[in-house]
Amino acid sequence: MRFKATLDDTGLRTFLATAQCFSKVCDECALHMSKESFQFRKVADAESDAMLFATLGMDAFTSYDIASKADSTISVLIKVGNLLRAFKSAEQSDKVVFKLTKRQGVPCFSIIAETLSGLSVTQDAPISTFLTVEGLYAYREPNLRKPDISLYSPDPKHVRMVLERMKLLDKFVTLTLTCKGTMQLQVATEIAVMRTKFQGLDSPVEGSGVGKASARLNVTEFIRAMQFGVVSEYDKVIFCIVSKEAMIIYVTFEDDMGTLTYYLPCPWEDDGV
Amino acid sequence: MAQQRSSGNTQQSEQTVRSAPAFRGTLGSAQVLYTTLRGISNGKKDQHATCELDAQGLQFVVTDKSLAAQGLANLSSKLFEVWDLCGNGSLRFRVNLTVLLQCLGILGKELTDTMLKLSYHDDEECFNLHLVEGRVVTECKIRTLFDELRADGPVEIDNDDHASMDDDDNDDDGDNDDGDDAVRRSLRAGARGARADFQADFRSAATVNRMVVKSAQLRDAFAELGELTGAATVAVLMSPKKPFFRLSADGQLASCSVDFPQGDESFSSMKCEEHMVRTYRASLLQLAGRALPFADKTFVRMNKHGTLGLQHLIQQSDGVKSYVEFYVLSDAGDASHLDQDHDNGEDEHGGLTHPYDDANSAGEQLASPADSDHGFEAPTEAADPSQASAFSSTHSIY
Numbered sequence: 032m033r034f035k036a037t038l039d040d041t042g043l044r045t046f047l048a049t050a051q052c053f054s055k056v057c058d059e060c061a062l063h064m065s066k067e068s069f070q071f072r073k074v075a076d077a078e079s080d081a082m083l084f085a086t087l088g089m090d091a092f093t094s095y096d097i098a099s100k101a102d103s104t105i106s107v108l109i110k111v112g113n114l115l116r117a118f119k120s121a122e123q124s125d126k127v128v129f130k131l132t133k134r135q136g137v138p139c140f141s142i143i144a145e146t147l148s149g150l151s152v153t154q155d156a157p158i159s160t161f162l163t164v165e166g167l168y169a170y171r172e173p174n175l176r177k178p179d180i181s182l183y184s185p186d187p188k189h190v191r192m193v194l195e196r197m198k199l200l201d202k203f204v205t206l207t208l209t210c211k212g213t214m215q216l217q218v219a220t221e222i223a224v225m226r227t228k229f230q231g232l233d234s235p236v237e238g239s240g241v242g243k244a245s246a247r248l249n250v251t252e253f254i255r256a257m258q259f260g261v262v263s264e265y266d267k268v269i270f271c272i273v274s275k276e277a278m279i280i281y282v283t284f285e286d287d288m289g290t291l292t293y294y295l296p297c298p299w300e301d302d303g304v
Numbered sequence: 305m306a307q308q309r310s311s312g313n314t315q316q317s318e319q320t321v322r323s324a325p326a327f328r329g330t331l332g333s334a335q336v337l338y339t340t341l342r343g344i345s346n347g348k349k350d351q352h353a354t355c356e357l358d359a360q361g362l363q364f365v366v367t368d369k370s371l372a373a374q375g376l377a378n379l380s381s382k383l384f385e386v387w388d389l390c391g392n393g394s395l396r397f398r399v400n401l402t403v404l405l406q407c408l409g410i411l412g413k414e415l416t417d418t419m420l421k422l423s424y425h426d427d428e429e430c431f432n433l434h435l436v437e438g439r440v441v442t443e444c445k446i447r448t449l450f451d452e453l454r455a456d457g458p459v460e461i462d463n464d465d466h467a468s469m470d471d472d473d474n475d476d477d478g479d480n481d482d483g484d485d486a487v488r489r490s491l492r493a494g495a496r497g498a499r500a501d502f503q504a505d506f507r508s509a510a511t512v513n514r515m516v517v518k519s520a521q522l523r524d525a526f527a528e529l530g531e532l533t534g535a536a537t538v539a540v541l542m543s544p545k546k547p548f549f550r551l552s553a554d555g556q557l558a559s560c561s562v563d564f565p566q567g568d569e570s571f572s573s574m575k576c577e578e579h580m581v582r583t584y585r586a587s588l589l590q591l592a593g594r595a596l597p598f599a600d601k602t603f604v605r606m607n608k609h610g611t612l613g614l615q616h617l618i619q620q621s622d623g624v625k626s627y628v629e630f631y632v633l634s635d636a637g638d639a640s641h642l643d644q645d646h647d648n649g650e651d652e653h654g655g656l657t658h659p660y661d662d663a664n665s666a667g668e669q670l671a672s673p674a675d676s677d678h679g680f681e682a683p684t685e686a687a688d689p690s691q692a693s694a695f696s697s698t699h700s701i702y
Binding site for chain 2: 193196
């Protein structure tokens with residue numbers, strides 16, 4: 032098997048941002064590389080039920096070469112921290128090469144970058160395990176029905192700020208989206224009820240669908256998911272609710288380089304407000 | 305203006321008002337309320353404030369659990385675009401101040417573009433906030449507690465350094481020359497019957513020393529003292545002679561002393577009658593200085609009992625003024641050992657002294673009656689601690 036790709040500075044930024052988003056929600060994630068895309072995958076684990084999937088298309092790379100017996104796909108488990116560290120050292124470079132190698136018998140990703148001063152630096156990120164097709168199956172995106180409501184998110188910065196305040200009041204927040212283009216976050220305790228409504232939001236989907244939908248979410252998980260706003264240059268952000276199943280945050284990176292999808296499960300009954 | 309009762313439809317997303325609110329107020333910018341309230345906040349989850357509303361404005365009062373310090377935040381009703389208070393003209397309730405600040409600050413600390421509507425409904429016993437910034441609307445309903453003739457906060461005494469308060473018989477602190485104990489006992493007794501009125505108690509004794517200081521300088525001084533580990537008390541010196549105004553504290557490993565020398569443009573209108581040095585619990589003094597980062601000027605006063613009064617003037621970028629006052633009772637005990645410069649036995653009447661006359665002496669004060677923008681009016685009646693009236697408009701007139 033072989034894998035070798037190069038990234039220019041914009042591709043590198045996107046790659047780094049993606050790795051950072053993952054580092055905020057997990058220690059280890061799956062990487063699935065194919066001829067069409069480079070994917071990061073995180074599924075529910077002991078610490079959190081949230082799932083995160085990122086897909087970088089060929090536009091993110093200046094060159095890309097992959098070959099394997101498994102239909103030219105390679106899947107691995109890797110500690111995100113290692114990958115992040117390796118790529119961070121290349122942050123200032125114009126060009127980064129990363130490829131699958133073996134160092135002293137240990138398979139790893141080698142990240143080779145040229146520093147501003149002209150030095151060539153190689154960092155290795157060891158791979159935890161290779162995943163078989165069966166192994167990869169555990170890291171698949173959930174199969175959900177079509178969302179009840181989808182809206183373009185308000186400024187993620189504002190959403191995060193509101194959530195941070197609400198976190199001080201209670202562990203859970205109720206998110207409600209309406210087809211009239213409003214998004215409401217509400218937290219309620221014995222002492223106070225706090226409700227913030229964002230209005231005038233557009234919908235990416237034509238047609239009315241259901242009037243509104245609500246999801247009861249863990250505030251901390253929600254805030255962690257919204258961290259993408261801090262680390263990446265995003266283009267569009269869409270919030271969706273699949274009632275009683277999950278809330279989805281769908282982010283597209285700029286220049287069509289890729290997408291990020293968060294799934295925050297919300298199985299509880301919710302009457303909405 | 306009566307409104308229709310809601311039909312109890314739980315699917316409604318809008319709150320339906322069931323009866324006319326006892327109070328409605330609108331502020332073009334929530335910034336002034338947010339900043340002023342931060343000046344009395346101690347950051348603790350369970351901090352409650354008594355909110356008192358009357359025609360003059362609103363006042364939030366917090367009393368420290370030790371009953372040795374009280375903070376008041378005042379906003380004049382003139383700052384509000386809408387001020388609508390029904391009933392007998394005054395309203396009073398207790399609310400969790402920390403939750404209130406969390407609600408106000410929901411969209412961040414910059415609230416100049418955030419419009420705020422406040423209301424209070426008797427039947428719901430909730431203090432409601434409605435904040436609008438652009439297309440984002442936040443509504444909060446905070447449950448209030450009834451506060452009529454009850455003390456602010458539980459009447460808990462910290463037995464370690466205010467022991468004299470508990471035991472009338474166990475008077476082991478020797479002669480207390482400033483009547484602190486008497487003050488505290490009366491406050492405590494008053495506290496059981498009504499809200500302890502530190503303002504009134506402060507005025508009940510002559511103000512001996514006063515000066516106006518730049519808040520920024522005082523903040524620096526507090527910061528210096530705050531960094532001293534192990535300093536439980538801070539000594540405040542106010543004198544007609546050098547060093548005029550000094551703050552000092554002894555920590556575990558080091559001590560620190562900050563002087564504000566006369567002639568420095570940092571303070572003006574100093575009028576000190578008598579050389580006084582008193583100590584205060586460092587934690588309470590830091591609380592009293594919470595508003596310093598937001599304030600322009602601070603009026604510092606010490607009365608005959610050694611109680612310290614700090615009145616901070618907070619001014620927003622658009623000129624809107626509000627006030628935060630703090631009264632801190634001095635620690636029982638003799639502080640003269642901290643007073644190195646004082647020459648015992650000499651009569652101190654030098655320097656900038658004026659004939660002391662509470663009613664007549666003029667001088668700079670932060671809120672003169674002529675200034676119609678402020679929240680204080682000239683007092684029209686003696687403040688009575690047992691009165692439940694809101695907003696004791698007690699400004700210090702000299």
